[in-house]
Amino acid sequence: MRYLISALILLSLAIVGLYAWVDRYSEIDAIKPLAANAFDKVVIDKGASLVAIGDCAVCHTKPGGDSLAGGREIRTPFGTILSTNITPDVDTGIGAWSLPAFTRALREGVDRLGGYLYPAFPYDHFTKVKDDDIAAIYAYLMTLPPVSAPKPKNELPFPYNVRVLLAGWNFLFLRQGAYSPDQTRNDQWNRGAYLVEGIGHCGACHTPRNIFGAERRSGARFAGETLEGWHAPALNMASPAPAPWTADAMVNFLLDGWDGDHGIAAGTMTPVVNGLGSLSEDDAYAIATYILSFQDQTNVDARTKAAKSFAEKVDFGPSSPAPPPLDAASERGEATFARVCANCHRAGTNTAPLALSSVVSGPDPRNLIHIIDQGIEPPQNALDHSMPAFGRSLSASDLADLVTFVRSRFSEKPAWSNVSVLITEARAAEQ
Amino acid sequence: MNTMLKKMTRRELLATTGFLTLTFAMPSNLFGQQAPEALGIAGGSGLPHDLKNNPMLSAWLRINSDGTVTLLIGKVEFGQGNRTAIGQVCAEELDVDFSRLQIIAGDTKLCPDEGVTSGSTSMPDGGTAVQYASAEVRGILLGLAAEKLGQPAETMKVKDGTVTAANGKTTTYWELVVGKALDVNATEKPILKDPATYTIEGTSVPRVDIPAKMTGGESFVQDMHPDGVVYGMVARPPNYRSKLTSIDTGPIEKMPGVIKVVRNGSFLGVIAKTKDEAMAASAALGTAGKWDVPNDMIGNAGIYDWLLKAPSSPNIIHDQKRADGAAPVKTIEATFQRPYVMHGSIGTSAAIAQLGADGVMTIHTHSQSVWQTAEAIAKMLKVDTDKVRCIHTQGSGCYGHNMADDAAADAALLAAAVPGTTVKLQYTRAQEHQWEPYGPAMVIKIKAGVDGDGNVLDWETDVWSTSHATRPGGNPGNLLSARYLDPPFEQPTPKEIPGPNFGAGRNAIPLYEFPGQTVTTHFVSEMPIRVSSTRSLGAYANVFALESFIDELAHDAKVDPLEYRLRFLKDDRARAVLTKAADLFGWSNYKRKPNQGRGIAFARYKNYAALTAVAIEVRVTPRSGRVQVLRASVADDSGQVVNPNGIATQMEGAVIQSLSWTLKEEVRFSDSAILSADWASYPIITFQEVPSIDVAVINQPGMPFLGTGEAGQGPTAAAVTNAIFDAAGVRLRTLPLTPDRVKAAMDAKKS
Amino acid sequence: MLNFQLNGHDVTADAPDDATLLWVLTDDLKQHGLKFGCGLSQCGACDVMIDGEVVRSCQTKASSAGGRSVTTLSGLMENGKASKLQQAFIDEQAAQCGYCLSGMIMTAQALIDRNPKPTEADVRAALNGNLCRCGTHTRIIRAVLRATE
Structure with missing residues (x-):
């Protein structure tokens, strides 16, 4: 409901007296297909690196689809948005986009035809990218093989499907322009x-x-x-x-x-x-x-030592005396942990101590639930670390008990309160 | 009687083959390894070793009236593809389609005793024996055809068992063999095919065992589920030298499903109706006893000092005095250390045993040495050797003497307690990890005196090692559980295998033509940690040391490591292999990127078998010391190639497994226990760590088969070590090359 | 008594709820396409699917399969023939001993089911928790990519 109210506020902002401003974007002319040698190799490589760092492919690639050809569902509180095809296909991608059109999209959140883009596309960040970096990204994208992939329609209800209300959003939240250094910092x-x-x-x-x-x-x-x-x-x-x-x-x-x-x-x-x-x-x-620079950087050594000594104290292993379990759920969870988890999550193995993990000490149990259910397919550079999925091996109540135990044993933070509800939600979403 | 055991009986074999003549096992080479001269068979002197031991041709080949050929072999399959390759040799020399072959391997009752399937000898020994036997059988068949068709044998042509005479008359092998035509001994003069005419050898015939493995067929002893089978488990002592002082087995006997608890001395086992029940009971059994537990193990950190100080017998295996007396301008020396490593089979060892009404203990086992293991088990059970029959059935890859034989012995111990009942045993992961006989720790010291141009004048190698060979060998003391029985069978004191190229000394002698060379092994007979043959025995560590040290010398002489090697390597085949690997890698036009480097290494396995060179590129992350292997280029000359894809597969596997040993693996132990109890405490290489690998297989038509399986272990270790030096400027001499060690070396270099 | 679907057929196993799924499938239901490797969820040799998701059957209680659909390696076959993925493994000769391969193929199938066009990096990441000791990794990767071409 609060989102609806916000949308209506934006809509009224857009309607009341801002029409001229809202409507100021016009179409930028389509360009002819670019020659294969239109860009310098060094620039293309730099663009490739920036596209990787910017994770463009994460949102602009659907599972099993061609890289950067769009179509991935992005679920937002306002509804589901489908990402666009940013390969240089003339009809369905950005093949007809000039560099100014591309720059306008990144800086101002407006597509070549002058239509507003949704801020699920983080142009509020990309606006800070320097011109030469934008040009490099453009060079890389325009030299990819074009993929014909028409974008399916977004599943957004009224009023979010009224794109002009984004003018109001931009007015309130978009600070256009490349990053300017803070002179007080190095x-x-x-x-x-x-x-x-x-x-x-x-x-x-x-x-x-x-x-x-x-x-x-x-x-x-x-x-x-x-x-x-x-x-x-x-x-x-x-x-x-x-x-x-x-x-x-x-x-x-x-x-x-x-x-x-x-x-x-x-x-x-x-x-x-x-x-x-x-x-x-x-x-x-x-x-x-x-x-x-946003984090508490005081007493780092002492706090690290304390965290590690706690981790050692609670580590699951033959040599470490276990603290007594707190309650029946934890006790059941401990039995599951001993049977399934402690084979790897114990002293003397190549795992990181659970007591040092943000997943266990964070405010929200969802990550732990997902990881136990789905396992971990490691990042490419994590080399030899991974974890199998236990979603089909553990009932929802087994999982709840396990999550409760892990939190109580390996974190000094208070217990999570909503574990069972979140497990139900998580498992429903995975279906 | 279960179906599986029944399927393999002699009577059924008789029924399909029409006749049967068993050969009697001749004493075989204990370690399954041939002296170099035995490899020169194709040159034409004498019978191949395994055929000499089993000369009766019908012991190897049966020509069946249904148009099939039964090939009986003593070399067994454990994933190296030898069944297919030996079959190819047979089909080629016999002139039959490969699909006609039925291959029976490693049944002590049915097959020729070819000793141990080890030492990369399946092709040199087994393949050559089958080549000769098949060629000779073909000759006999042509003789029979000549008789039948009234045409001279020399003019006969054979295609897939159909013999055509010059006059166009035909007959087939299947019509020709009746009676006992093949019950004759092999002679020394079969007519071998001209390799130029090969149509089956030299082609990548798909492996016969693969389809079932990919589709859920029954492939392994672990897959067998005979009717009425029950499940056995053992419970091991707390550590090697523990003794059971007392135990109340009563409560365990009352556990669900328990059929029998077996206690004999310090040996504990249990038989139950289901695997879950057996595992629960054995876990309970493991904690129920009171044990005398000595805490006298050395701890893995102290093992190298211990090796150097332990009583040992120095044995100069190579002594070549330099003629001239010019003094070296410089002496360079280095010490290399290799920890205990595991075979680490993915499937824990297993066996199925049944004591039949005839008093014969029949065991399905994935042992590499079915005959000698059967003999050891018979002695352990105190029965005649012919009362134990081992039938080789595939298991998980073993890479040497793992716990396969122990599983066979344990299954037999338990089956003996419940006559007539089939007992299946498979170890837990911890039992496999903590009790298998590891590849032994070694220390290697090398010293070289060089002249002003960096040429080596004198070379000295000293190798310290415990035994590399404690296979059963017919002695029950080499079976783990037999040592805990009452009375115990004592483990025999291991002896150094004689000759320069067997155990610890394997590949310790450089093939480079240095004028002065002395190589000494220091054999330590005491074994604080259980050890035995592990893929390539001493060659892995020796090649790691020698080929690392060559790189150090090249660096010192400021010469490219490839060029430096070629300076002293005179053998043409060796040079060809090294050059091929370098070309495949792109050595001459290599462009270095930051933190990346390349390394190359070469060895001729056992100094007389396969020639292998490996070039490797790595990236080292200075921040963490982590080594990422980017790619490997391999060239291998295994003599006459039978199955190119099979050789490539073996080389890829060797590179990957050796990288795992070299970068990650070390068995850890305290004063009282083996700490490496599972994959989390003994990590091995994973998919994201594996490089791309190119293999060039060099064929040598008509040359002897050299074997392939172990040849890549050593060169890979040295190549990656040399590449780290090239990338990061640090020389690592203690394995494994963990990120901590690399980082420490890099940090030390910086400061 | 435990009822579930095994490779598309209704089966009943006379096993207690807390029996290990691996042993129920191998010893009671005579399935060969799954292996005991570690019993610790560390190696993946025992991987099977329950309702399309891979589990380590060595640490899964049989009750987890109750009323669900279990798929083992032989269940991937189509009309008695090797599936496309299985055939790709055969064509690449992607085995040495082959003990780990049941789990490899099940895990690869699950990957393909959710991502029909995986990259090599996707394949490596998905299989990273399945151990192979023979060193057949590069062929296994090739086989999975071949099946998804």
Whole structure:
């Protein structure tokens, strides 16, 4: 309901006196197909890397479909949006788009014909990308093999299907223009900020959204958000990581998808990490520097030591005396854990301690539920880490007991309250 | 009697083949490995080893009236594809279509005793024996045809068993063989085919065992479910030297489904109606006893010091004095260390045994040494050798002497307690991981004196190792459980296998033509950790050491490592293999990227078998020390090629498994227990770590089969180590090359 | 008594609810296309599908299959012949000992069911939890890609 109200507010904003402004976008002329050698190889390669870092293929590729040919369902609180074909097919893709048209889409959220795009496409971030980087992305996309893939219609109810109301959204939330460095910060931080706020669009998942579906500002920045059933953990002061993130650990996580003090990237973060494979180590450290500037960086060593000593204390293994289980559910969960999980999640194995995992210590049990149910197909650089799926091996109540036990045993945070409901939801969504 | 056992009886075989003459097992080469001269068979001196031991032709081949050919062999399949390849040799020399073959392998009652299927000898020994036997049988058949058709044998042509005389008259093998025509001994002079005319050998005939494995057919001893089968499990002691002091088996006997608890000394086993019940009972059995547990193990970190200090017998296996007396301008030396590694079969070992009314213990086993294991089990059971029949049935790949024989012995111990009942036994993962005989830890020291141009003048290798060979060999003391019986069978003190190229000394002698060479093995007979033959025995560590050290010398001489090797490698086939791998890799026009590097290595397995070179490219991440292997290029010369795709598969497998050993694997143990108890505590290579691999298979028409299975282990280890040096500038000499070790070396270099 | 569908047929197994699904399928129902490898969910040799999703049958209780549809390796066959995926494995000769392959093929089939055109990276990631000791990985990858061409 609150979303509906927000939409109506936008709609009225759009109607009342803004018509001229709303309607100011006109069609940009179609271009003729470009010659194969229209772009420099170095520029194309740079574009390929930016497209990977920007995870364009994650949203613009449907499961089993051609890369970047669109058609993937993006579920939002407002309804389901289908991504567009961004291969250079003239009729169904961006083959007729000039660089100015492409730049306008990234900067202003408007397509070649002058129509508003939905902010599920994060142009509020891409607007910060520099001209030469946009040109490189364009060069890469325009030299891909064209794929003919007409875009199916979005499944958006009224009033969200009235595109002009996005003019109001843009008026309120879009700050157009390339990133301008913060002169009070060093180059590394500014490089990180450019990547995170621009092409990387980290906040699109990690920052909570307001009732208009726009990222919240100031203190809520990177405070964590749940979308598509997964919880993107907080990257700010509220980071749930038991051992504080360090630049090294974050670079390991971003580039390898794995850090021994944090564990493995999973769920919706997996393709992100795969995309970051082409990121240079310098850029990865820049991102870490920028993100860490939002986090509590005091007493890192002491807090790390405390987290590790807790992890050692509660580790599941023959040598460690188990703390008594809290209740009957935990006790049943412990039996399942001992039978199924402790074979790998114990001292002396190649797993990261559960007690160091944000999945276990986070505010939301959904990630843990998904991981147990679906297992982990690792990011490409995580090499030898993976986990089988147990969704069909555990009943909903087995799973609830297990999740309850894992939280109580391996985290010092309070118990999750809504485990059973979320399991039902998660399993219904997977069907 | 269950269907499976019944299917394999002698009577049924008789029924299909019409006649049967059994050969008597001749004493076979204990370790299944041939001296170099035995490989020169195709040159034409004497009978092939396995045929000499089993000369009766009908022991190998039956020509059946239904148009099929039964080939009986003693070399057994465990995934290396030898059944298909040996079949190809048979079909080729006999001139029948491959599809006519029925192959029976490794049945101690039916097949020729070819000793142990080990040492990459399936083709050199088994293949050559079948080649000669088949050619000779073909000759006999042509003689019979000549008689029947009244035409000279020399003018006969054969196509798929149909013999056509010059006058156009025809007959077939299936019509010709009646009676005991093949009950004759092989002679030394069969007429072998000209390799130029081969139509089956040299082609990639699809493996006969693969379709069933892909579609859920019964393939493995683990798949067998004979009617009325019950399930046996053992319960192992807390560690190697523990002794059971007391146990109350009463409560376990009352557990659901338990048929019998077997206790004999410190050996504990249980038989139950279902596998779940057997596993539950054996778990209970494992904790029910009171044990005397000595905590006297060394711990894996201290094993290298222990090896150097333990009593050992130095044995100079190679001593070549340099003629001139010029003093080296420089002496370079290095020490290399290799930990215990596991065979690590994906399927835990299993066996099915039944004590029949005739007093014969029949065992389905995936042992590599069915005859000698049968003999050891017979002695353990204190019965005559002919009262134990082992029937080889495929198991999970073993890569050497794993627990297959122990499973056969344990199944027999349990089956002996319930005569007439079929007992199936399969170990738990921890039982396999903690009790298998590992590939032994080794220390290798190499010292070279070089001249001003970096040429080696004197070369010394010293190798320290415990035994690489504790196969049953007819001795019950080599069966794990037999050592815990009352009275126990003592494990025989292992002896160094004589000769320069067998156990610890395998490939310790450089093939490079250095003027002065001394190679010494220091054989340690004590075995703090259970060990035995593991794919390539000492060659893996020795080639790792030698081919790493060659790279160190090349680097010191500031010469390209490929060029440096070719400087001292005179053998044409060796040079060809090395050059081929380099070409395949693109060695000469290699473009280095940051943190990436390349390495190459070569070995001739056992110094007389297959020649293999491996070139590898890696990326090393300085931040983590992690090594990613990007690609491998392999060239292999295994002599006459029988199945090119089979050789390629074996080489790919060798590269991948060796990378796993080299980058990841080390058995860990404390003073009281083996800590590597499963795949989480002993990780092996996974899909995302496996490089792309190109293999060039070099054919040598008419040359002896050299065998392939083990040849890639050593070169791969050295190639990846050399590539890490090239990428990161650090020389690692202790395996495995874990990220921590690489990072520590890189950090140390920086500071 | 436990009722479920096995490879499209209704079956009844005389096994307690807490029996291990692996042993019920192999020992009671004579299925060969799944293997005991570790009993710890670490290797994948025992992989089968329940309602189209892969499970490690070595640590799945038989009751989890109750009323559901279980598919083993032989259940992938079509009209008594190797399926496209199985045939691709045969054509690539993607086996050495073959012990791990039942699980490999089941896991690969599940991947193809949800992603009919996987990339090589997709295949590697999907199979990463299935262990092979012989070193047949590169052929297995080729076989899966061949089946999805």
